[in-house]
Amino acid sequence: MHTPVLLNQVIEAMEIKKDGLYIDATFGEGGYTREILSKGGRVLAIDLDEDQIKNSELSRIKLVQGNFGDIEKIARENNFFPVDGVVFDLGLSMRQISQSGRGFSFKKYFEPLDMRMSTETEMTAKYLLNHCSESELFEVFAKNSEEINSQKIAREIIIKRQTKKLETVGDLINCIDKAVGEVDSNVYKRIFQAIRIQVNEEFENLKNGLNGAMKIIKNDGKVAVVTFHSIEDRIVKNFSKNPGIKLLNKKVIMNRRGRTFEKSAKLRLLIKNNI
Ligand SMILES: C[S@@+](CC[C@H](N)C(=O)[O-])C[C@H]1O[C@@H](n2cnc3c(N)ncnc32)[C@H](O)[C@@H]1O
Structure with missing residues (x-):
């Protein structure tokens, strides 16, 4: 409730x-x-x-x-x-955070990177993360979250997806960890929120x-x-x-x-x- x-x-x-x-x-x-x-x-x-x-x-x-x-x-x-x-x-x-199965929470490692509030929305987090250019990803993160590691995280996502597409929350968490090193959970929250804001306009x-x-x-x-x-x-x-x-x-x-x-x-x- x-x-x-x-x-x-x-x-x-x-x-x-x-x-x-x-x-x-x-x-x-x-x-x-x-x-x-x-x-x-x-x-x-x-x-x-x-x-x-x-x-x-x-x-x-x-x-x-x-x-x-x-x-x-x-x-x-x-x-x-x-x-x-x-x-x-x-x-x-x-x-929505605990039961939707749409990857809203950074704690739900195995959920898909969806983040749509309505399944009628065309854009998904997975599409955004696998198709945007590095500068577009940087802009989404920086504009929507003002996260100072936005550039490094965008870069890491581009490197990672050259070998395998990002599919799950865990895939995104791995990119953030690799880009930032010692991660404060607020970094995850900011990046997840930034993506959700973009996906749902x-x-x-x-x-x-x-x-x-x-x-x-x-x-x-x-x-x-x-x-x-x-x-x-x-x-x-x-x-x-x-x-x-x-x-x-x-x-x-x-x-x-x-x-x-x-x-x-x-x-x-x-x-x-x-x-
Ligand atoms: C913080 S929750 C609201 C909680 C609510 N006040 C309650 O007491 O349960 C926000 C809700 O707004 C919905 N929502 C977000 N963006 C919306 C939009 N553009 N149009 C309609 N609903 C939206 C979400 O799906 C979510 O259910």
């Missing part, structure tokens, strides 16, 4: 209204949806991953397999607008999702975004500078569990303010 970080802070900030309309743009295992329902809100929930939809036991909601980049279209097709609030809780759920989807959300939200409606990556947070912050949008919390609400970089979550709250 996934325990969403910042759940209480998000729900409190959203001020859920009885019979209000809310979109949970990243349904996952339903943590946010359950809370909104318990406060009397009505929910349209979206998830890109077909398994998240199949595994849901929740009734009383509209559950759509789709990309939140298409949130405006999905809301209109389901006649679920204008809405009072939208929640984006980015990244992966615990079930996560930054583009976030930009489209925020744009779409603003088109279907009521004036004064709220959009809550929980991010786990500094670039995602920057996208939200920059988006909030558009006319008609106000950032409610100038000081970002953070949750830092331990000291590992990818567990620190940030919440930003946007309000539509078109008057």
Whole structure:
């Protein structure tokens, strides 16, 4: 079961209204949806991953397999607008990391290098790692993770695949180990996250999702975004500078569990303010 970080802070900030309309743009295992329902809100929930939809036991909601980049279209097709609030809780759920079998975790040595959130996505981690040039791989790693060993890791992947294609998580781990030597597990996490972001076009989807959300939200409606990556947070912050949008919390609400970089979550709250 996934325990969403910042759940209480998000729900409190959203001020859920009885019979209000809310979109949970990243349904996952339903943590946010359950809370909104318990406060009397009505929910349209979206998830890109077909398994998240199949595994849901929740009734009383509209559950759509789709990309939140298409949130405006999905809301209109389901006649679920204008809405009072939208929640984006980015990244992966615990079930995806531990049970999906798609190679999201650097600890799952024998899983295939897939990393797609939806099996309908064409690009896979395996394709990317075996077909991109060294400079393209470097760019993916450096741009999406700012890992200082990006160049060495890209080089090692090119050398390795001259003899055998990379197939499994273990193959990628071996390349990172060889390139970096003594590896801190944060290097694995950063490289895996960088690849996942590229495969799933996560930054583009976030930009489209925020744009779409603003088109279907009521004036004064709220959009809550929980991010786990500094670039995602920057996208939200920059988006909030558009006319008609106000950032409610100038000081970002953070949750830092331990000291590992990818567990620190940030919440930003946007309000539509078109008057
Ligand atoms: C951190 S989990 C959400 C967890 C959820 N709040 C809960 O309480 O269980 C993120 C979810 O967003 C989904 N997701 C990621 N990118 C998406 C996108 N572009 N469109 C729709 N869903 C997406 C993932 O498949 C995953 O299930």
